[in-house]
Amino acid sequence: MLAIAHGPDDVIEASDLLERERTLFTLSTSADSIPDHRLTDKHRRLLTYWKQKRDRYDAPCRSAIDPCDLGPVLPNILLWDIAQSDYRCRLAGTDVCHNFVGKLQGVMLSDLPCPLMEQARREFDAVRDQGLATLVERTLHWLGRPLIYYRHLLLPLVNEQGERHMLLSVMTFHSAAAY
Numbered sequence: 669m670l671a672i673a674h675g676p677d678d679v680i681e682a683s684d685l686l687e688r689e690r691t692l693f694t695l696s697t698s699a700d701s702i703p704d705h706r707l708t709d710k711h712r713r714l715l716t717y718w719k720q721k722r723d724r725y726d727a728p729c730r731s732a733i734d735p736c737d738l739g740p741v742l743p744n745i746l747l748w749d750i751a752q753s754d755y756r757c758r759l760a761g762t763d764v765c766h767n768f769v770g771k772l773q774g775v776m777l778s779d780l781p782c783p784l785m786e787q788a789r790r791e792f793d794a795v796r797d798q799g800l801a802t803l804v805e806r807t808l809h810w811l812g813r814p815l816i817y818y819r820h821l822l823l824p825l826v827n828e829q830g831e832r833h834m835l836l837s838v839m840t841f842h843s844a845a846a847y
Contacts, residue, residue: 696794
C-alpha cells in the first residue's frame with residue numbers, strides 16, 4: 669500500500685501552493701479501505717456503485733457499468749484505456765474538460781505536462797497492476813491554477829476474462845483556500 673498524507677496538524681501555506689505543484693494526499697489501497705471522510709458525494713456515489721457491480725473478480729466488468737446509473741456523476745467521470753505502458757483517456761466528463769481547459773479524450777497520460785507525472789503514473793499502475801483503488805488530492809499549479817486542487821478516485825475495470833483493461837475514475841475540483 670502506498671500512502672502519503674498530510675495530517676490534521678500540517679499547515680499548508682498559500683505561498684507554498686503558489687510556488688509549485690503539490691500532492692496533498694495520495695493513497696492506494698483496497699476499495700473497502702478508502703477513507704470515507706475524504707470523499708465527496710460524487711466520489712462516494714461512484715465507489716458505492718462500483719462495489720455493487722463487482723462480481724467474481726476484484727472489480728466490475730466494463731459491460732456492467734451503465735452510465736444512466738451515474739447521472740449526477742457523469743460530468744466528473746473519466747474512463748482510461750490501458751495501452752501498453754501508458755493510459756489513454758477514452759472519455760472525460762464536461763466538468764473535467766472545463767477544469768483542464770480542453771478536451772482530454774484521446775490524450776495519453778504521459779502527454780499531460782504535470783511535473784508530478786512520475787507519482788501519477790505510480791498511482792495509475794497500482795490500480796492496473798494490483799487492482800487497488802487510488803485516491804489523490806493534488807494542486808493544478810501546472811495548469812496555471814495554483815489555488816485549485818482536484819480530488820481523484822481511480823478504480824479498475826475488468827474484461828469478461830477478469831483482466832484489468834480499463835480504469836474508471838471520478839475527479840472533482842476544489843478551492844485550495846478551503847483545504
